[in-house]
Amino acid sequence: MPAPLTEEEFSKHQGTKFHARLDAYETDLDLTEVKGYSAGASEQSGMERFSVFFSGPGEPFLPQGIYQMSHERMGEFELFLVPIAGDEKAFRYEAVFNYFKSEPPAVAGGQVE
Template sequence: MPATEYLTITNFEELKDRTFTVVSSEPPVVLKLVEVKKMGSGEREGGAFSVLWQGPSEPFLPQSIYRFSQAELGEHELFIVPVAEKTDGFQYESVFT
């Protein structure tokens, strides 16, 4: 399991449509990885990219750093930003540069 600073777009592409649990939220919140998008150059291996998660309507997660857990990826602290409200809940984005 790579450290957060060594996560690449490939790590997330392999997990598209899988669920992640925000374990630092009370109660824990399950988010589904719905999009992985390359963003051009960046300082990390493989360049910059973003990931988009779909979450429930409740609870809402404000912009912050959260501890995520995922079976294949392990636990990582990720900064997420709410970017959209859909009929089935909120979407959150993380950008890796």
């Protein structure tokens, strides 16, 4: 069964490899950073807000999209990745999470519900 997609869970696996696949695009990515965000004074409380950052090779470049991710401990799940920086040597990707803490994204059969 896939692990919950929470800041705490991703933090446990910082520094490990994740495999990303979308159609012809496929590569291994390193989870380099997990960054939590505090609610501002005008924002709703009770929300889980965080980003996960991955580093990957310069080739293949992964365009923005929903990727099938796999990890030896977290299992398989889908993740919307956005390229945020890079050059011919390496690219950096980000996935943003924003949900009520009482309702973490459920993963069933590799699909986020």
